[in-house]
Amino acid sequence: xxxxxxxxxxxxxxxxxxxxxxxxxxxxxxxxxxxxxxxxxxxxxxxxxxxxxxxxxxxxxxxxxxxxxxxxxxxxxxxxxxxxxxxxxxxxxxxxxxxxxxxxxxxxxxxxxxxxxxxxxxxxxxxxxxxxxxxxxxxxxxxxxxxxxxxxxxxxxxxxxxxxxxxxxxxxxxxxxxxxxxxxxxxxxxxxxxxxxxxxxxxxxxxxxxxxxxxxxxxxxxxxxxxxxxxxxxxxxxxxxxxxxxxxxxxxxx
Amino acid sequence: xxxxxxxxxxxxxxxxxxxxxxxxxxxxxxxxxxxxxxxxxxxxxxxxxxxxxxxxxxxxxxxxxxxxxxxxxxxxxxxxxxxxxxxxxxxxxxxxxxxxxxxxxxxxxxxxxxxxxxxxxxxxxxxxxxxxxxxxxxxxxxxxxxxxxxxxxxxxxxxxxxxxxxxxxxxxxxxxxxxxxxxxxxxxxxxxxxxxxxxxxxxxxxxxxxxxxxxxxxxxxxxxxxxxxxxxxxxxxxxxxxxxxxxxxxxxxxxxxxxxxxxxxxxxxxxxxxxxxxxxxxxxxxxxxxxxxxxxxxxxxxxxxxxxx
Numbered sequence: 001x002x003x004x005x006x007x008x009x010x011x012x013x014x015x016x017x018x019x020x021x022x023x024x025x026x027x028x029x030x031x032x033x034x035x036x037x038x039x040x041x042x043x044x045x046x047x048x049x050x051x052x053x054x055x056x057x058x059x060x061x062x063x064x065x066x067x068x069x070x071x072x073x074x075x076x077x078x079x080x081x082x083x084x085x086x087x088x089x090x091x092x093x094x095x096x097x098x099x100x101x102x103x104x105x106x107x108x109x110x111x112x113x114x115x116x117x118x119x120x121x122x123x124x125x126x127x128x129x130x131x132x133x134x135x136x137x138x139x140x141x142x143x144x145x146x147x148x149x150x151x152x153x154x155x156x157x158x159x160x161x162x163x164x165x166x167x168x169x170x171x172x173x174x175x176x177x178x179x180x181x182x183x184x185x186x187x188x189x190x191x192x193x194x195x196x197x198x199x200x201x202x203x204x205x206x207x208x209x210x211x212x213x214x215x216x217x218x219x220x221x222x223x224x225x226x227x228x229x230x231x232x233x234x235x236x237x238x239x240x241x242x243x244x245x246x247x248x249x250x251x252x253x254x
Numbered sequence: 255x256x257x258x259x260x261x262x263x264x265x266x267x268x269x270x271x272x273x274x275x276x277x278x279x280x281x282x283x284x285x286x287x288x289x290x291x292x293x294x295x296x297x298x299x300x301x302x303x304x305x306x307x308x309x310x311x312x313x314x315x316x317x318x319x320x321x322x323x324x325x326x327x328x329x330x331x332x333x334x335x336x337x338x339x340x341x342x343x344x345x346x347x348x349x350x351x352x353x354x355x356x357x358x359x360x361x362x363x364x365x366x367x368x369x370x371x372x373x374x375x376x377x378x379x380x381x382x383x384x385x386x387x388x389x390x391x392x393x394x395x396x397x398x399x400x401x402x403x404x405x406x407x408x409x410x411x412x413x414x415x416x417x418x419x420x421x422x423x424x425x426x427x428x429x430x431x432x433x434x435x436x437x438x439x440x441x442x443x444x445x446x447x448x449x450x451x452x453x454x455x456x457x458x459x460x461x462x463x464x465x466x467x468x469x470x471x472x473x474x475x476x477x478x479x480x481x482x483x484x485x486x487x488x489x490x491x492x493x494x495x496x497x498x499x500x501x502x503x504x505x506x507x508x509x510x511x512x513x514x515x516x517x518x519x520x521x522x523x524x525x526x527x528x529x530x531x532x533x534x535x536x537x538x539x540x541x542x543x544x545x546x547x548x549x550x551x552x553x554x555x556x557x558x559x560x561x562x563x
Contacts, residue, residue: 086376103384103387150513151537159539159541160539161539163537184531
């Protein structure tokens with residue numbers, strides 16, 4: 001009978017060593033054929049060695065353990081390994097995916113190995129659905145962030161400066177450029193107001209004029225000038241911004 | 255019908271007349287209280303000059319001397335009898351509202367600062383403990399060093415354990431060294447570190463946990479996602495009256511669509527509370543790749559630091 005084989009994927013060498021030596025104690029027959037330091041390598045080495053079992057760390061550079069798992073799940077039995085992961089652990093318990101907590105060892109590892117021994121030679125469960133859910137959940141904060149522009153890139157001197165949208169008081173179209181005003185500085189960028197309006201969070205910035213986007217948080221008050229035009233006053237800033245008639249509805253009932 | 259309407263109009267007139275009288279009364283009362291408050295608070299010297307002017311004017315121009323004397327006597331009596339009490343009342347009320355405002359403001363700032371204190375990331379803590387567990391078996395002396403670094407880091411990070419005088423650049427660098435030593439033990443060859451902070455700047459005032467937030471960001475968002483890893487450079491320099499501390503990494507660089515994150519917003523808000531417009535957090539993307547984050551604060555070296563050594 002051939003020995004069962006396994007692959008260990010973890011970006012920290014110390015953790016790979018520890019898992020290897022623990023596995024050798026608990027399951028001497030298990031042959032650890034390869035070690036990978038990131039998700040991409042794990043997938044490549046798994047393809048090359050065709051192991052029965054893959055131990056996957058969740059947080060790895062390049063490709064996370066969960067992403068790697070989606071490419072491997074029907075070829076081998078998977079066990080996730082993590083030190084702490086609030087989303088994943090919850091999902092593992094619900095989805096009955098096998099997982100180990102670092103530092104690995106003791107009864108928990110014995111139980112997992114005993115279960116794996118009975119599974120060797122069988123077709124791995126189809127866990128695609130659980131993995132998709134897990135992946136969606138795991139990357140949810142990242143995905144939510146992807147939606148809107150949060151940093152304005154502006155050339156200042158010889159450098160590309162990143163200005164957080166939380167610092168911006170307003171954007172104003174200025175011929176070919178767009179003026180970015182913060183409390184401390186004023187810079188010009190090439191991005192048009194229209195592009196900005198499309199990329200920024202519409203709850204964070206309001207268009208009050210054809211040529212003005214203002215950060216809602218920065219508005220101190222809205223007044224009327226002698227000609228009856230609505231003017232926006234910005235906190236800690238002397239300039240008043242005109243609200244065009246087409247956008248006056250923003251400030252009705254205020 | 256017509257009569258009726260006339261009566262109605264008459265009633266309306268009477269009502270509006272009553273309203274007018276009531277308004278005049280209210281205005282008179284409020285004017286009286288304004289006058290009374292003014293009288294209570296005006297200095298004796300000013301009052302004497304006003305009396306004198308009034309006497310001269312009334313005697314020379316209007317021949318209302320009697321009324322002027324009447325006013326003077328009335329105001330004198332009021333000032334003497336009730337002025338002191340009224341003045342004290344007004345002052346007390348004013349002081350009270352000011353104290354209220356100040357204490358509310360202070361409590362708001364304190365609450366905000368407390369909320370903004372950085373937290374130890376559980377992921378970091380558990381991974382470091384797992385590493386120590388592994389090193390105890392394979393390399394006990396290294397385990398002891400990492401263990402010591404973790405203690406130094408926690409001592410500086412947990413707000414309730416933070417020692418007095420932690421707010422100097424030297425102390426902040428020390429804690430960052432402890433953190434970076436741990437990260438180097440975990441990431442091995444994937445993380446290179448260089449720290450260049452001149453000795454004389456070690457005693458300069460520098461807000462707690464800010465350098466740490468920049469370094470954690472550089473590792474978490476810049477270097478950890480990069481397969482081959484990279485390096486992190488920490489530099490301090492003084493230009494004019496400003497102390498600038500840079501954290502430079504050659505990691506994957508900045509994603510303009512990634513959230514500002516709690517960390518950087520926290521740094522920005524605390525700089526604003528502590529220094530107003532005199533401090534700055536600047537994030538740049540150098541042409542060579544990676545990210546440079548800089549904090550500029552007014553340079554305040556401790557002039558007694560040299561003596562205590």
